Amino acid sequence: MNDHTPALLIILPLLFAFMVSGMAWIKKSLCYPLAVAGSGLCAFFSIRVFTHVLRHGTMQYSLGGWEAPWGIGYHVDLLNGVVLVAVSVLAFINMIATRKAAAIQFPEKEGAFYALYLLFIVGLVGIVATGDLFNLYVLLEVASLTSYALIALGEGRAPLSSLNYLYMGTIGGCFYLLGVGYLYIMTGSLNMADVASLLRPLYESGAIWVAFTFCMVGIGVKMAFFPLHVWLPNAYTYAPSAVSSLIAPLMTKVMVYVMIRLMISVFCVDFAFSVLDLGSAMVWLSILAIVMGAALALAQKNLKRLFCYIIVSEIGYMVGGAWLGNAAGMTGAILHILNDALMTICLFLAAGTIHYRINNLDLDHLQGLFGRMPVTMACLVAAGLSIIGVPPTCGFFSKWYLITGALQAGQYGFMAALLFSSLVNVILFFRVFEIGYYGDPGHGHMHGSSPETRTEAPAAMLAPLLILSAGLVVMGVFTGSIVAAVIDPIIPAGLAR
Template identity: 50%
Template sequence: MISQQYPALLIIAPLLGAFVVAVLSWVDKKYCFGMAVASLAAATVSSILLLIDVVAQAPEPIVYKLGGWDPPFGISYYVDSLNALVLAVISCVTLVNLGTVRTAVNKEHPGKEGSFYALYLLAVTGHLGMVVTGDAFNLYVLLEIAALSGYALLGMGHRRAAFSTLNYLFMGTIGASFYLLGVGYLYIQTGSLNMVDIAGILTQTGATMTVLTAMSLIFIGVLIKMALFPMHAWLPNAYTHASSPASSLIAPMTTKVMVYVLIRMMLTVFTPDITFSMPPVTETMVWLASAAIVGCALLALSARNLKRMLTYILIAEVGYMVGGAWLGNTTGMTGAVLHIVNDAAMTLVMFLAAACMAYRLKSLDFDDLKGAFSKMPFTMAFFVLGAVAMIGVPPTCGFFSKWYLLLGGVQAGNAGMFGGYVFCGSLILSSLINVVLFFRVFEIAHFEPLAQGVDDHGHPIRPKIPMEEAPPTLVGGLALTAVALVVLGLFTSDIVDVIEAGVLPLLDPSLTDTIFLAVTGS
């Protein structure tokens, strides 16, 4: 009985939780945190149980009819292995982050903890809703919730946060408008808003001019929202100046969810037939992704601040996923989805480590990182583990998704798409640049401040730096996620099984009818 309600519960729990937290912030602030954790934990449990259910009944998706109206008349949720996996990842990541950042929230948002947690839950609701929904317009509404709460969370930061968030607000609104316009064009052509229903109609009408315009508008909108280079300019400033609990929430979540939306639009709404119908466009997208990877890796080299460097790496990772999705083969698509999972975990580790450092250090400029290894050894140890995963060293998870992406690139190259080889080249180049980036940080944090002369025995005299670790809750959450990077890597084959159960039916035209029947019942 209740198992049928998981898709709704996983949205409703954080939503109602946000309202209760908002009330509690006026009654007694000390209950806000507990309530926020409880509601998000309920959502996480629902999403994990939902994943188990979906995997059990694959390839048939779970369809939840909101308001009891049959699709396409009402709004319905559509859950297959693909989005069930993303749901579980996003809810776990945000729950761990919430449990971890409490001390940082108290420090950075004094007096406004209640509204911070309420906005946090709303942001999570928006992102989860975007992933779970099977309705193109409902996705837009949740995009608004996610964006609005994100602007508020990012805007309340240091120095230039408000200005850079205003910039984000403009770009985000433009991106969302493009998406909405695209949905409008789709409605003109099909008269429906249900994703699977649209796909069914499009297979009959084919790729008319209106459909192609809708497709390009939707893709441009989503690419702006996920900050694919060269439409990335809003992201580095907005994330760098934000407070550390806000950026460690938004960074692992937003770009990944937008990549999921891109994949969902490519596979479910427009179907591979139309999406990959124009080889020059596919090729261009792979080139664009390659440019994003290389360009952002180079921009990261120029950064003199740890958090800014991380934001550029984050955008480079967006290039990995977009490129993998547009390679047009199963391996590349699997790699892209696997990278959504892994990159969410890796980004969380990096930004939590940055949050720990920001808690104790004056700033995250490279000059202020000197002696960080002596000062906060545990934080730096987990930071190293995260960096190793970002570079892509086995057995951490970063290696495996890059492996799939490389394989996909080679396959695409062998199939006659030159961009596939370019994509592989830029992937390897960016991994090498990651090595330089992270070892530069290690060098500064480990070896500096430099020794001042030598003592009687010829040993270098190094200034003594007392250990001053971040609060245990922060480091504990960081440790948990850092260990998860290795665990995710070791369980890659299981995750890939789930992803393939989700992706293969969407790429296989013979199974389209099964899905269509499951959703619309006719």
């Protein structure tokens, strides 16, 4: 009895991507329904896989019936099960929410856009589901290549920023590939579980150390960890709004997942924390990431660019949490992957909705926006409060776990950095709210509408945004049960509780 759902997760959006790009030649109006069907089926199957994992434990799938160490296997446990659900469901919601914006921004290229969109989902879902190191590289490049193309669809500087992202991303991917090469030399295997069992006697070897460093630096580039973040702000700012609300929340979070997966299932925590003793060095690097991300965000004059630097800072939260070396920190990091994906998609969707109406996201163009787009701004406030970490939104709870972990590990610098970035976030968001609430709309460069006119975005864009903002609170309220049911069982036993 072989349950094929893990394979369907990846194959269905892939097939639909081909169908969409073919349909672009025949009947353009069918592209969007096909794309929705593809991404909806992917979301449906990922929820099914996740509920199966919740009930019956880890799911193994061998492609083509080749058993694990020889063939490529998909390995879904609670950690990637929950990330799978987050990725596929958020991508699905974003597709519905940005339909109108996409139709306006690239009317001629809708077929290509949705085909790339689906391929991007294939890449991300594959990265998360796979249990094979080389397969992960290939799917990583699938996701990256499609994101370069999607970002280049934007106006102005988008192609240039996309090319810069491509240079950096390729170096990152190649470093990861080199790391996998060293692992293969030492163990002769590419299957994650197999490599983990073969690595134990080799921990003292220098080659493993090199492999680990190459993998981490490669992934660090892809997730925009602070000194390697330079590609991110331009790429995500100039991307079309439908694209940035897809890529910004998902790509970096999936890369954090890959880092955690390598730490706990390939190299194992004993190696990362006892043999290498890198914990405090990585925590200090993430302190730098948090502080610099927050400081650079203060200097931004564009809403989307501001959010980009917030992402850089949030990546520091997750990397630091994972490297604190105790259960609370790891719980915080994993929980923050989910929460941050939800918060960032809210932010970028709200920014996209504002862009849809006023076509400019510079901060001094946002005057009087609370009067004109109350619902959108309410969602932006919810997401902002969650980023700041106000209970009962979900951002508070993951930050709580991270701070608890920092206290247990004695990393007071990390705790201080978390508090500092929360305070900076307060300044950032309240400045936006102040401009939006008290700013005089007549003073700005509006296109002639009086301040009283409500030009709220269409309901089709608002409904998904409202659902996601409600999700922020729901995730926060159910944090306890999510942690107990999903995250506690995957915390490796080697971590201090």
